[in-house]
Amino acid sequence: xxxxxxxxxxxxxxxxxxxxxxxxxxxxxxxxxxxxxxxxxxxxxxxxxxxxxxxxxxxxxxxxxxxxxxxxxxxxxxxxxxxxxxxxxxxxxxxxxxxxxxxxxxxxxxxxxxxxxxxxxxxxxxxxxxxxxxxxxxxxxxxxxxxxxxxxxxxxxxxxxxxxxxxxxxxxxxxxxxxxxxxxxxxxxxxxxxxxxxxxxxxxxxxxxxxxxxxxxxxxxxxxxxxxxxxxxxxxxxxxxxxxxxxxxxxxxxxxxxxxxxxxxxxxxxxxxxxxxxxxxxxxxxxxxxxxxxxxxxxxxxxxxxxxxxxxxxxxxxxxxxxxxxxxxxxxxxxxxxxxxxxxxxxxxxxxxxxxxxxxxxxxxxxxxxxxxxxxxxxxxxxxxxxxxxxxxxxxxxxxxxxxxxxxxxxxxxxxxxxxxxxxxxxxxxxxxxxxxxxxxxxxxxxxxxxxxxxxxxxxxxxxxxxxxxxxxxxxxxxxxxxxxxxxxxxxxxxxxxxxxxxxxxxxxxxxxxxxxxxxxxxxxxxxxxxxxxxxxxxxxxxxxxxxxxxxxxxxxxxxxxxxxxxxxxxxxxxxxxx
RNA sequence: GCACCGAUGGUCUAGCGGCUAUGACUUUAGCCUUCCAAGCUAAUAACUCGGGUUCAAAUCCCGAUCGGUGCACCA
Numbered sequence: 001x002x003x004x005x006x007x008x009x010x011x012x013x014x015x016x017x018x019x020x021x022x023x024x025x026x027x028x029x030x031x032x033x034x035x036x037x038x039x040x041x042x043x044x045x046x047x048x049x050x051x052x053x054x055x056x057x058x059x060x061x062x063x064x065x066x067x068x069x070x071x072x073x074x075x076x077x078x079x080x081x082x083x084x085x086x087x088x089x090x091x092x093x094x095x096x097x098x099x100x101x102x103x104x105x106x107x108x109x110x111x112x113x114x115x116x117x118x119x120x121x122x123x124x125x126x127x128x129x130x131x132x133x134x135x136x137x138x139x140x141x142x143x144x145x146x147x148x149x150x151x152x153x154x155x156x157x158x159x160x161x162x163x164x165x166x167x168x169x170x171x172x173x174x175x176x177x178x179x180x181x182x183x184x185x186x187x188x189x190x191x192x193x194x195x196x197x198x199x200x201x202x203x204x205x206x207x208x209x210x211x212x213x214x215x216x217x218x219x220x221x222x223x224x225x226x227x228x229x230x231x232x233x234x235x236x237x238x239x240x241x242x243x244x245x246x247x248x249x250x251x252x253x254x255x256x257x258x259x260x261x262x263x264x265x266x267x268x269x270x271x272x273x274x275x276x277x278x279x280x281x282x283x284x285x286x287x288x289x290x291x292x293x294x295x296x297x298x299x300x301x302x303x304x305x306x307x308x309x310x311x312x313x314x315x316x317x318x319x320x321x322x323x324x325x326x327x328x329x330x331x332x333x334x335x336x337x338x339x340x341x342x343x344x345x346x347x348x349x350x351x352x353x354x355x356x357x358x359x360x361x362x363x364x365x366x367x368x369x370x371x372x373x374x375x376x377x378x379x380x381x382x383x384x385x386x387x388x389x390x391x392x393x394x395x396x397x398x399x400x401x402x403x404x405x406x407x408x409x410x411x412x413x414x415x416x417x418x419x420x421x422x423x424x425x426x427x428x429x430x431x432x433x434x435x436x437x438x439x440x441x442x443x444x445x446x447x448x449x450x451x452x453x454x455x456x457x458x459x460x461x462x463x464x465x466x467x468x469x470x471x472x473x474x475x476x477x478x479x480x481x482x483x484x485x486x487x488x489x490x491x492x493x494x495x496x497x498x499x500x501x502x503x504x505x506x507x508x509x510x511x512x513x514x515x516x517x518x519x520x521x522x523x524x525x526x527x528x529x530x531x532x533x534x535x536x537x538x539x540x541x542x543x544x545x546x547x548x549x550x551x552x553x554x555x556x557x558x559x560x561x562x563x564x565x566x567x568x569x570x571x572x573x574x575x576x577x578x579x
Numbered sequence: 580g581c582a583c584c585g586a587u588g589g590u591c592u593a594g595c596g597g598c599u600a601u602g603a604c605u606u607u608a609g610c611c612u613u614c615c616a617a618g619c620u621a622a623u624a625a626c627u628c629g630g631g632u633u634c635a636a637a638u639c640c641c642g643a644u645c646g647g648u649g650c651a652c653c654a
């Protein structure tokens with residue numbers, strides 16, 4: 001598979017000319033188109049059908065963002081280098097024998113522990129240097145002078161959190177709403193391996209959906225409740241059992257936390273199947289309690305079975321609660337909340353204390369404000385005596401009850417400010433693209449050729465059964481023989497298809513069989529063959545990649561015909577007369 | 580990052596001290612060909628990089644880079 005991908009121009013190692021660098025891959029001519037089509041299907045589902053508009057934020061973020069997100073502090077590993085041989089080691093791993101929880105220690109604390117316990121370089125016994133944090137973000141500086149730190153974003157999500165106030169206005173202050181982003185993210189992995197599974201630069205498609213924390217239902221949940229998924233729940237993982245269960249039942253039984261999350265699983269499922277992931281090689285795995293971030297309410301990964309890498313996480317779907325907005329609110333000192341009005345205004349009984357400032361002011365002068373605040377904090381029973389006592393700055397102060405009025409008032413409240421919860425489906429586009437290539441790859445025995453003598457020769461066919469919608473080349477036009485009278489009408493068909501926006505290849509070299517196989521190998525779903533009958537009656541044949549069957553149809557509406565086939569609006573049998 | 584293994588045309592591969600470096604497929608040009616890759620003719624194209632040993636290195640040694648596997652890390 002990988003050999004094919006490289007040879008036919010899907011993916012290959014970056015910078016090969018200079019020996020290559022781990023963690024970087026190029027998409028070739030076919031791969032880039034394939035990936036683009038995958039992204040467009042994602043847009044169709046999330047942006048067009050769900051209405052979560054796409055935004056585009058910079059790939060470089062300022063330091064504040066990543067302080068808030070925790071990436072500056074937490075997205076790193078403590079390293080120490082040997083002064084003698086310059087080897088780098090994980091500092092927390094060197095001290096596991098002397099400390100109980102080394103990963104809770106700071107770099108300075110680790111340096112101290114190493115010093116006190118006289119820990120030496122495991123390689124050469126040399127002295128170890130100061131421990132420093134190796135951050136997994138690519139750091140850069142903004143503007144000259146290097147004063148202002150910037151980081152290549154390690155995920156696209158933060159760009160959407162940071163835009164929350166603007167997005168809220170765009171959606172006219174209504175929950176729920178969502179924003180999406182498809183773009184590059186960067187992680188300076190210490191040791192990336194496993195091909196495109198772990199990259200230093202990769203493409204994410206993420207949605208941040210802001211919902212009312214008190215209402216995690218989904219209006220369209222009924223439409224998807226019957227979808228049966230392969231779930232690998234927390235409970236299931238303890239017994240290593242997957243279960244096929246409908247989303248409706250999964251929510252009812254409390255396996256999935258709520259409808260909204262379950263709905264996201266359904267979107268994810270439909271997306272992955274549509275781009276070409278095999279349903280039987282797809283499962284949804286719930287994060288274990290200790291694996292989940294402490295703030296997450298529930299989290300599910302879509303995992304795809306890969307022949308090379310086993311189960312690979314391709315999508316993460318998390319209920320991140322209000323963690324991110326709170327973090328950015330704190331860092332930016334701005335309020336990030338939504339005013340939500342009640343259906344009917346609530347009547348709330350409220351106990352109000354009204355200190356008589358005309359008396360208290362002159363009496364306490366500078367302290368008056370503090371005294372008043374202390375009084376306001378009191379409960380009704382504490383105010384019942386003739387003399388009221390409060391403590392201000394450690395000093396007990398007695399106040400005559402006449403100086404304080406209090407009452408219970410009934411107020412009408414029309415709504416409140418709430419911090420939305422965030423549902424985050426996060427897709428690894430590179431992993432998905434790789435997976436569908438793997439799942440589409442088939443080597444099969446195709447027909448039987450009569451060999452020399454009596455024996456039959458089994459013939460191998462490599463075919464990429466990509467869904468027509470994602471296939472980079474959507475149709476091939478092939479003159480049966482490379483002769484001018486057949487090439488000419490072929491070229492006219494090509495021009496017509498191109499006008500209709502279909503990516504079409506023309507090929508007249510070698511035998512027809514060879515050209516069919518070449519197109520099978522890159523997943524071209526339909527091949528149009530011009531033969532001598534075309535010259536007589538203006539018809540051509542269309543060959544279906546998967547079945548190798550052919551139909552004959554007129555040239556006049558060939559572009560519409562192919563378009564309908566590619567986008568699934570017509571079955572192959574209906575595209576013409578069967579041969 | 581550690582340990583072990585590997586790196587030869589576009590792809591797969593032979594060669595394991597001796598100098599025009601195997602072979603297959605692919606590709607290109609042409610011939611032939613009336614529907615499922617291997618018919619004919621020709622052409623293009625490779626020893627990962629840097630040091631060392633040697634009269635001589637694709638071959639032996641060291642290092643780097645990349646890749647595979649295990650550990651670690653990561654999701």
